[in-house]
Amino acid sequence: MKKCSYCGKEYPDTATVCDIDAHPLVEPNAPAPPRREYKRLPGRGMQVEGNRWLAVSRALCTVWLARDHLLLVSRTGYTERYKRFYFRDIQAIIIRKTATAFVWNIVLAIFALASVLLAVEVSDLVARLILSFLGGLFAFLVLLSLWRGPTCVTHIRTAVQTEQLAAWNRMRAARKGLGLIRPQLLEAQGEFSMPDLRARLEDQILRQTQPSAAQTL
Amino acid sequence: MESSLVKCSKCQAFLFPEPFNTGQFSPCPSCGAPLAVEVFPAILQTPSAAAAEPLLVEGQSSCFYHPAKKASIVCQGCGRFLCGLCDLELNGRHVCPACLEAGQKKSKYKDLENTRVLWDHIALAAAVFPLLCFWGTIIGAPYALYLILRYRKAPCSITGRSSVAFVAAGVLAVLELAGWVAGLIYWIVKT
Numbered sequence: 083m084k085k086c087s088y089c090g091k092e093y094p095d096t097a098t099v100c101d102i103d104a105h106p107l108v109e110p111n112a113p114a115p116p117r118r119e120y121k122r123l124p125g126r127g128m129q130v131e132g133n134r135w136l137a138v139s140r141a142l143c144t145v146w147l148a149r150d151h152l153l154l155v156s157r158t159g160y161t162e163r164y165k166r167f168y169f170r171d172i173q174a175i176i177i178r179k180t181a182t183a184f185v186w187n188i189v190l191a192i193f194a195l196a197s198v199l200l201a202v203e204v205s206d207l208v209a210r211l212i213l214s215f216l217g218g219l220f221a222f223l224v225l226l227s228l229w230r231g232p233t234c235v236t237h238i239r240t241a242v243q244t245e246q247l248a249a250w251n252r253m254r255a256a257r258k259g260l261g262l263i264r265p266q267l268l269e270a271q272g273e274f275s276m277p278d279l280r281a282r283l284e285d286q287i288l289r290q291t292q293p294s295a296a297q298t299l
Numbered sequence: 300m301e302s303s304l305v306k307c308s309k310c311q312a313f314l315f316p317e318p319f320n321t322g323q324f325s326p327c328p329s330c331g332a333p334l335a336v337e338v339f340p341a342i343l344q345t346p347s348a349a350a351a352e353p354l355l356v357e358g359q360s361s362c363f364y365h366p367a368k369k370a371s372i373v374c375q376g377c378g379r380f381l382c383g384l385c386d387l388e389l390n391g392r393h394v395c396p397a398c399l400e401a402g403q404k405k406s407k408y409k410d411l412e413n414t415r416v417l418w419d420h421i422a423l424a425a426a427v428f429p430l431l432c433f434w435g436t437i438i439g440a441p442y443a444l445y446l447i448l449r450y451r452k453a454p455c456s457i458t459g460r461s462s463v464a465f466v467a468a469g470v471l472a473v474l475e476l477a478g479w480v481a482g483l484i485y486w487i488v489k490t
Contacts, residue, residue, distance in 0.1 A: 098391045099375075120458045146458050155458060160417045160424070162456055166410065173342040178308050179324055179333040237308045241341070244308075260337060271340045276320050282343055283316040287304055 084109060120146040120153060123262060125255030129156060129248035143248040145259060150270065152238070152263060154247065165245065167238055169263075169270035174239040177256050183233040187224050194220035230254065305336055352383070363395070374398055406454075415457060418450035419464035426471040440475035443468045 084093045084107035086100035093100070093107055100107060123145040132138035141156035141163070152172070154165040197217030201210050236250035250256035268274075304313045312329030314336060324333040352369040360370040362382035370380035376398030387399050389408060402408045422443045429439030447469050455462055 122458070153458070155456075157417075160421045162415050162417060164413050164415075164457060171341060172339055174305050174336060174338045176305065176308050176337075177324075177335040179335075235308060239305070239342075241344075244306075264337075267339055274340045279338065279340065279343070280316045280319065283319075283338070286343065287313070287315070290304060 120148050123147050123152075123249075123259045125249040125252060125259060127248040127251035129246070141248075145247060145249045147263060147266070154245070154249070156248075167240060167245075169267050171240045172238060172267055172271075173241060175260055176237045176239065177250075177253070177260075178235045178237075179253065180233045180235055183227050183230070183252075187227050190220050190224045190227070194218075194224060305338065305342070307332060307334060376402065409457070412457060415454065417456060417464075418446055418453050419455055419462050419468065422446040422450070422468035423464045423471075426468045426475065430475075436475040437479065440472040440479075443472040444476075447472070 084095060084097060085091070086093070086107055091100060097107055126142060126144050129141045129143050130139075131141070139158050141158045143157075144155045146153040146155060148166075150169055152167040152169070154167070156163045156165075194217050197213045197220060201213035201217060204210050204213065230252050231254040233251055234253050234256055236247040236256045237244050238247055239245075247256075250259055305316075305319070306312065307314055307327040307329060309332040310327060310330035312327060314327065314334070316338070318325035318334075319336045319338045322335065324335050326332065327334055352371070353367060360380050362368045362370050362385055363379040364385050365382050368382035368384065371383050372381050372386050372393050373379070374381055374395040375392050376394045379395055381393070381395050385395050386393050387396060389399065390410060394402070399408070399411075403411045406412055425439050425446060426443035429435030447465055451465065455464075
């Protein structure tokens with residue numbers, strides 16, 4: 083037996099909302115709902131809008147986990163934009179490993195090494211201090227990047243869109259985040275056996291590619 | 300509408316499902332980019348459009364927006380009869396398109412909100428940044444107080460952050476104004 087959270091009217095277990103005031107129904111002995119609706123998932127990243135050379139705007143992206151959806155928050159200045167991906171709609175998550183961190187680590191390591199070598203060479207004390215500070219800063223950035231791990235680009239796919247998750251731009255964050263949402267996704271969509279899913283996907287691919295092949299012939 | 304074929308996020312080539320859900324990276328057959336793909340059963344579902352049944356008997360309840368279609372549900376916002384086409388489900392509630400639009404404009408449905416202005420952070424910036432230039436606090440502090448009074452009930456971030464920024468902005472703005480008043484009194488007494 084369930085009760086309306088607003089008026090207290092009793093309903094059978096199959097009902098979800100109150101007929102009178104449309105408030106959600108709750109189990110009488112159910113535990114209290116969590117204080118916060120959203121839980122922050124690991125990772126944060128910048129999403130650049132514009133072209134490759136000129137950024138029109140930069141948004142700081144984070145991913146949040148809700149009861150039935152994933153919330154993508156992009157913060158530009160003092161405005162937050164939200165995109166919701168409901169668990170029942172998520173079809174795939176695609177992670178592509180990139181070499182961005184590797185390239186940056188090499189560049190920063192070269193800068194760090196050059197700064198240290200110059201600091202050893204120069205005789206002026208102020209210049210030596212500045213170069214040592216710069217060398218230390220570059221070395222710290224290399225260590226930070228190494229600690230955060232390799233970079234990646236993550237996309238989330240639904241029936242109508244494929245969206246980049248800029249917050250999951252590191253392998254560690256992407257894997258951890260995926261591990262956290264997987265149980266909720268499977269709960270919303272139902273358990274499945276991978277060989278069966280693979281066979282059905284292959285079947286669909288054949289069906290979708292055959293007409294186009296026939297057209298080209 | 301996207302097909303059930305998963306594409307490489309770099310070259311957009313179709314991927315075959317052998318390496319899916321293994322947790323391992325495998326190269327894209329076209330560009331060689333290392334990809335790890337996790338697919339879920341929703342990829343096989345084809346979304347079906349809601350169907351509206353035509354009226355069978357004269358005098359049967361019809362949809363408010365489509366008089367020739369049979370009503371299947373009542374809008375929980377306005378009470379109008381709706382057919383399968385007009386019935387929009389949102390968090391277990393059934394509403395008509397007009398109620399949904401009105402609710403979105405009034406921010407009645409939290410799940411439809413796609414943007415929020417962080418007034419608490421603007422107020423904090425108005426109180427903090429003028430500190431870099433001493434004279435800027437004459438304008439910054441009253442403006443921060445105005446924002447606090449004007450938007451104190453406005454919702455903050457949807458993710459549930461507390462309004463600590465509002466409190467900090469208020470304290471800082473009051474201190475800045477108090478500093479100005481004290482300075483002014485000191486200058487009057489001295490001259």
